[in-house]
Amino acid sequence: MKSLPLSRREFLQSTAAASSAVAFAHIAPGLFAQASPAGPEPIPAWASKPMRWMQLTLVEDDPAHFDLGFWLDYFKRTKSDAVCLSGGGCVAYYPTQIPFHHRSAWLGNLDVLGELITGCRKQGMTVIVRTDPHATYDDAQAAHPDWITVDADGKPRRHWASPEMWVTCAYGPYNFEFMTAVHKEIMTLYRPDGLFHNRWEGNGLCYCRHCTEDFKTATGIDLPRTNSNADPAHRAWFLWRQQRLMAVLDLWNKTIRAVNPEAACIPNNGSGANNTLDSVDTSRRAPMLAADRQARHGLAAPWLIGKTAKEYRATMGAKPIIGLVGIGLEEPYRWKDSVTSSAEIRIWTLDAMANGMRPWCSKFSATLHDERWLKGIEDLWLWAAKNEHYLTHEKPLARVALVYSQQTAWYYGDEHAEAKVENYALGWCQALIESRIPFEMFHDRLLDDEHLAPFKTLILPNIAALSDAQCEQLRKFVASGGSIIATYETSLYDEQGKRRSNFALADLFGVDWTGKQQGPMLNSYIRLEHEALPHHPLFAGLEDAPRIINGVSRLEVTPRAPFAETPFTLIPSYPDLPMEKVYPRTQKTDVSCLYLRQPAGRVAYFPFDIDRTFWEVLNGDHLAVLRNTVLWANHEEPVVEVEGPGLLDVTAWRNPGSITVHMVNLTNPMAMKGPYRDFFPIGAQTVKLRLPEGAKAKQARLLAADKAIEFEHAGSAITLTVPSILDHEVVAVDI
Ligand SMILES: [Zn+2]
Numbered sequence: 026m027k028s029l030p031l032s033r034r035e036f037l038q039s040t041a042a043a044s045s046a047v048a049f050a051h052i053a054p055g056l057f058a059q060a061s062p063a064g065p066e067p068i069p070a071w072a073s074k075p076m077r078w079m080q081l082t083l084v085e086d087d088p089a090h091f092d093l094g095f096w097l098d099y100f101k102r103t104k105s106d107a108v109c110l111s112g113g114g115c116v117a118y119y120p121t122q123i124p125f126h127h128r129s130a131w132l133g134n135l136d137v138l139g140e141l142i143t144g145c146r147k148q149g150m151t152v153i154v155r156t157d158p159h160a161t162y163d164d165a166q167a168a169h170p171d172w173i174t175v176d177a178d179g180k181p182r183r184h185w186a187s188p189e190m191w192v193t194c195a196y197g198p199y200n201f202e203f204m205t206a207v208h209k210e211i212m213t214l215y216r217p218d219g220l221f222h223n224r225w226e227g228n229g230l231c232y233c234r235h236c237t238e239d240f241k242t243a244t245g246i247d248l249p250r251t252n253s254n255a256d257p258a259h260r261a262w263f264l265w266r267q268q269r270l271m272a273v274l275d276l277w278n279k280t281i282r283a284v285n286p287e288a289a290c291i292p293n294n295g296s297g298a299n300n301t302l303d304s305v306d307t308s309r310r311a312p313m314l315a316a317d318r319q320a321r322h323g324l325a326a327p328w329l330i331g332k333t334a335k336e337y338r339a340t341m342g343a344k345p346i347i348g349l350v351g352i353g354l355e356e357p358y359r360w361k362d363s364v365t366s367s368a369e370i371r372i373w374t375l376d377a378m379a380n381g382m383r384p385w386c387s388k389f390s391a392t393l394h395d396e397r398w399l400k401g402i403e404d405l406w407l408w409a410a411k412n413e414h415y416l417t418h419e420k421p422l423a424r425v426a427l428v429y430s431q432q433t434a435w436y437y438g439d440e441h442a443e444a445k446v447e448n449y450a451l452g453w454c455q456a457l458i459e460s461r462i463p464f465e466m467f468h469d470r471l472l473d474d475e476h477l478a479p480f481k482t483l484i485l486p487n488i489a490a491l492s493d494a495q496c497e498q499l500r501k502f503v504a505s506g507g508s509i510i511a512t513y514e515t516s517l518y519d520e521q522g523k524r525r526s527n528f529a530l531a532d533l534f535g536v537d538w539t540g541k542q543q544g545p546m547l548n549s550y551i552r553l554e555h556e557a558l559p560h561h562p563l564f565a566g567l568e569d570a571p572r573i574i575n576g577v578s579r580l581e582v583t584p585r586a587p588f589a590e591t592p593f594t595l596i597p598s599y600p601d602l603p604m605e606k607v608y609p610r611t612q613k614t615d616v617s618c619l620y621l622r623q624p625a626g627r628v629a630y631f632p633f634d635i636d637r638t639f640w641e642v643l644n645g646d647h648l649a650v651l652r653n654t655v656l657w658a659n660h661e662e663p664v665v666e667v668e669g670p671g672l673l674d675v676t677a678w679r680n681p682g683s684i685t686v687h688m689v690n691l692t693n694p695m696a697m698k699g700p701y702r703d704f705f706p707i708g709a710q711t712v713k714l715r716l717p718e719g720a721k722a723k724q725a726r727l728l729a730a731d732k733a734i735e736f737e738h739a740g741s742a743i744t745l746t747v748p749s750i751l752d753h754e755v756v757a758v759d760i
Contacts, residue, residue: 068344069287071151071218072312075107076413077406078347078385081141082155083111083118087391089131096391097144103403104410108145109221109315109385112138112154112211114204115161119214123206125165142215153291154217158204159224160190172199175233177250182228195227196269197235201276208277212284220281221291221315226270226302230262240265254439254522263301263435271306278310293317296336297466298434298450299442305470308340315385319351320365320373324698326451327372327691328458328674331380335466336429338381338421348382350374352398353389354700362394367401368752369700372691374405375753379676379687381418384409412728415685415757422664422677422684422717424481425655426467427453433469433490436522437514449486449512452640456651458691461667461675472498477507482659485511486636492520496529503533508627508658513580513634534630535622536582544578544634548607550596551575551618562657563592563619566649572596573646575618579633584620593618593650619654627658662742665714671707671750672696679717685728686714686756688747704752712756715742720760728755 079100083091100108111118117128119138129137138154145152166173166181173181174192184190193199208220230236232248240248243265249258274290281288289312294302296316308314318333330348337346352370353363374384386402393399409416429450438446457464467480469488472495477483483502488511491499496516503509516530517538527538550572553564567573575595595616600606620630631654639647665677671692678685688710695701716722722743725734734756736745747754 068312069218069289071107071287072289073345075151075345076383076416077103077105077409078107078109078315078383079103079105080109080155080349080385080387081111081391082387082389083116083129083137084390084392085116085129086131088118088129088133088135088137091137091391093140093144096141097148099399099403100145100150101148103406105150105406107151107153108141109153109155110138110141110145112156112215112217112220113207114156114158114223117207119211121207121210123203123210125161125168125203126207126210127162127165138211139215142217152215152217153219153221154211154215155221155223156204156207156211157223157225158195158200158207159193159228160184160187161193161199162190166191169198169203171197171234172203173233174228174231175236177230177232179232192228194231194233194236195225195273196231196239196266197233200225200273204273205276205280208290209280209284212281212288216285216288218285218287219289219291219312220277221293222277223293225273225292227266239269243268252440254436260436267302267306270302271310274307274310291315296333298429298431298438298446300431301435303431303470304336304340305468308337308342308344311341311344313345313347314341315347315349316382317349319349319387320353320355320369322355322357326455326458326697327376327693327701328454328689330373330377330382331674331676331689332454332466334377334380334382335427335464336468339429339466339468339471343419346382347385348374348377349385349387350377351387352402361389364395364398366700366702367397368703369695370398370401371405371752372689372693372701372704376674376689376691378409378416379674379689379753379755381421381676381678383416408729412755412757415680415683415728415755417680418678419681420679421463421465421479422679423463423465424479424661424664425457425462425464425484425659426480426482427457427464427484427486428467428469428488430469430488430490432520432522433488433518436520437489437518439522446487446489448640449634449636452636452638453484453486453651455643456636456639456648457655458674459648459672460652460655461673462652462655462663463665463675463677469495472502477502480507481661482508482510482655484655485509485515487513487515487634489514489516490518490520490522491516491529493529495520499530500533503624503626503628506626508629508660509533510629510631510654510658512631512636513578515630517580531585533622533624533628534582534620535586535588535628536584536620536630536632539581539583541581542578543581546575546577546579546598548601549575549598550609552594552596552613554592554594558590558592561590561592563621563650563653565653565656567646570646573650574638574642574644576631576633576635576638577641578637579618582620582632584617588617588620588622590621591615591617591619592621619650621657627660629654629658662715665712667710667712669708669710669747671710673707673710673750677714682759684714684716684720684758684760686712687753688712688750688755689753690750706749706751708749710747710750710754711744712747713739713742713744714756714758716758716760723759725756725758728757729753
């Protein structure tokens, strides 16, 4: 084995400054990014050009009955221009010379990886090689016991699904030395364009010799015995783990670039607020990323893949974002060889593409246990190839952005981040999609002028943990005409999750927190002040509603000065049993449920969990309030308006030479659970699209119906009518 470019001792020295900060657990997320020498990576052509990906994840017995011709033909038939092929780590599919790098027991004298790469290259495809370092075998464990993860009881950990294997430690020499050698060998033998790392980020806490010693050296404390960031030791480990993983990624990149300077490591990565790796840090290290959200499961909306795309774009900017689409059912029971319905694969892929992802089809095993997926993927890929010119997604035209905050999930949400953080965002996503308002996701670490420039309105769904500096950026945004909508505990905690005595944004909200919180509230309502504010824009769609349901948790706040308009007031909880006692004790209060201000841009603050409650109960009155608040805050002509029946995910894009409006028809009895069986066409949709300044519409096409469509000019906008939509439609306007 070759010696490492960076020894463990050198690594520790290079990060000594960061480490001493870790010891006191007072470091901000992003510290490691600042400490890293790696700047933003340029995008090589192999990463920027491919529009349609295929992945063949080989299983160990594939070499025995592998049909190379079939797969090369399928790649060609689908016009796939890039491929991810299994190389090594857990199983090597080539004649590796590295000790303990386990060759497939069926490999013999074959070089399956080499044959696949040669075949794909002949077809002009980008080729990246997948490695998976998360498990190894008895011989490796016997020779290198320190490569194996150790549990809290001090026992080396067997693999949970393949008990003949061992779970490796991601933070020590297995990744830093053994996998580095594997990556170097693959790069040297085949010179692929890049490497894709699956399950490279470890399996939680590890108490091996290296983790114990290295963590102590870095932080001065012992490894945590809890899984909560409320424990300072766990918080320090949580950040130390990220530091180790970014260091191994930097090492792998350096190693493979010594062979192929254009190559890059593509780490498989989580997404959104709950990602345990800082998305800004991983994004800046990769020229493209593939979002591994293969399918929905449980209770999940089909727009979830679109939300993931927006989250990746928030930190990747204009770099390519790939949507890793599975063909099977994605449930806890892991039927990895299953094939789900064609309609489900189709709606998931269409929503991914509508939200700016390039599709990547992931197939486990080269054996076809079930061929029903082949035709559906081929149809989608051929449609995408035919319309490639309109799917480059240069720039989203959305003017509304939904902020997400990893520090809020890590330190405020902690072990309850789904309930305390994510459900607020999901409520807004559902409301915006039902309202057909195009939106982007926005990472709270990027609140600078450049990232904020495209947006008029920022929504802060219970973004509790914000630093003083972030709040200052938000103040500046509003001062320069931007609008914000915030809910519940937004800015009530600092970036470390420590509660403040008052909102850091109290001046912007115009209210102070009294220190009191109420909830869960049962049988509480909101009164609409129609008499005081007739025809107020917040009442659109609620003209005949005297009152609507309240949320569940609220903060008691006091206004700093009288508010000009108070459209919603509190009707406090009253008994919900016995039925004889169910009558309001107070008909009317002057307690506001929504604080509206217009200091420069507009500010709307809900002191309660309207967004989370909406996600829980999906009440249409809450939908109206959320939608009306966005329209009030945004107060400009919308980029695109689509009117007609049905549940549509609407996105709008600028491409070279065109504007596109994607409309994905989610209307379906399976919209929130279970695989789509079929599609149900919805009726006519009127589209009004405002063109960018100076742009002139030359012609318009419907890309799904595959025909030209007439349009009319209305000032700087064009209007047209799409007669019907089955699964999706794309209006493409050449400018
Ligand atoms: Zn370890």
